[in-house]
Amino acid sequence: MTLWLTRIVPSPSSDDAHRDLGGSDQGIRLHQRMLQMFPDGVEGSARAAFGVLFRADETPGGPQILLQSQMAPDPSRLPDAYGNVETCSLDSLLSNLHKGIIANYRCVANPVRKPRATSREAYKLPPVVALSGNAAVEWWERQSTTAGLEPLHINAHPLATIRGHRGLNGRAAKQRIQISRTQFDGTARVLDADLLREKIAAGIGRGKAYGCGLLTLAPMRQRS
Structure with missing residues (x-):
């Protein structure tokens, strides 16, 4: 593909x-x-x-x-x-990914967690809780690992929340969307190139329809 x-x-x-x-x-x-x-x-x-x-x-x-x-x-x-x-x-970029190479990355993502039912009831939490600060960074560390990457440096920058109606007509016009976003930049080492290729194609996290989840990489030149 x-x-x-x-x-x-x-x-x-x-x-x-x-x-x-x-x-x-x-x-x-x-x-x-x-x-x-x-x-x-x-x-x-x-x-x-x-x-x-x-x-x-x-x-x-x-x-x-x-x-x-x-x-x-x-x-x-x-x-x-x-x-x-x-x-x-992207054929050339993807085919040249291999374990051990270091790359600069960027991903605008929707870091969230889903509290358990008991926690939701006890603390009156919504079904999905947006994460920020250190919690967002920890979320990205987990996502990177499951994407075949070892993050070496992480810069997390909060972006404006996406808000609006899902569509212009019918039921979509009555459905409101609210998606928190954080931009993650840094460097990472490739741990599993096959897994990484799959995650690049699939995207990271939630909110993919609205500008989240695209992971881009720029492999760093190795010094001879």
């Missing part, structure tokens, strides 16, 4: 891109926009069918959107002059 990584640099003059990237419902708008680039009419979840994961990054040159998918997207389905779009295969 080939994975594709698409980099979208939105045009500052695009009203559509400005709306997609602005506001607390950014992840919901981008979810809808990213799926526009894939065929209609699939059964079940289109995100799952095409393996779509994405995130919005702030860079020194301005915002960009990274999109990972199991099918190359069709940028012609974006609004006119939405931005510059480049797509490349």
